Amino acid sequence: MLEQDISRIFFTEEEITACVDRLAEQVCRDYAGKTPIVVCTLRGAFVFAADLIRRLDLPLTVEFLSVSSYGSGTVSSGNVDIRLDIAENIEGRDVLIIEDILDSGNTLSHLIKELNARNPASLKLCVLLDKPERRMPGVVLRPDYLGFTIPDEFVVGYGLDYNQHYRNLPYIGVLKPDVYRS
């Protein structure tokens, strides 16, 4: 049923699996001997985070964080509006943020600023998808771990939504234009 709304598959389940394997290897290597706090941003990253952490043979803990999204051009302050904050104190801890997609970079740059103010020992960023063409001028963000770079197209599936739908697609695809029109 959902498949009828998809015009093109960007990444198949197999490609995503291979990608998550590769990222997990890198994370495991870098965090060997550490006890990281993995911060999953809601809601888009929950599928990616669930797959990634099951490949991490590390004594990690998981936290969830939800940030309000701003409309374009409405970000005036240096703070993000955190709707659901993490429960754990991250001071002196190794923190790894898991995000679904890096677009303008607004949300993440503000979130990183906010979390850095809490003095973690380290703060790294793991992003499944990056749309560098969409980055806001002046926002410098380089994910420490990156799945795929994609062009400026709106994608759904594997946690990513359009109007809260399509998160449960097992692959990443592009919606047919008439889905947006209806």
Ligand code: IMP
């Ligand atoms: P940013 O602050 O503009 O980087 O916003 C990133 C957020 O926008 C992501 O966490 C997603 O929730 C959403 N987003 C950006 N591009 C897409 C897309 O192609 N599909 C679904 N959600 C997207």
Ligand code: MG
């Ligand atoms: Mg998101």
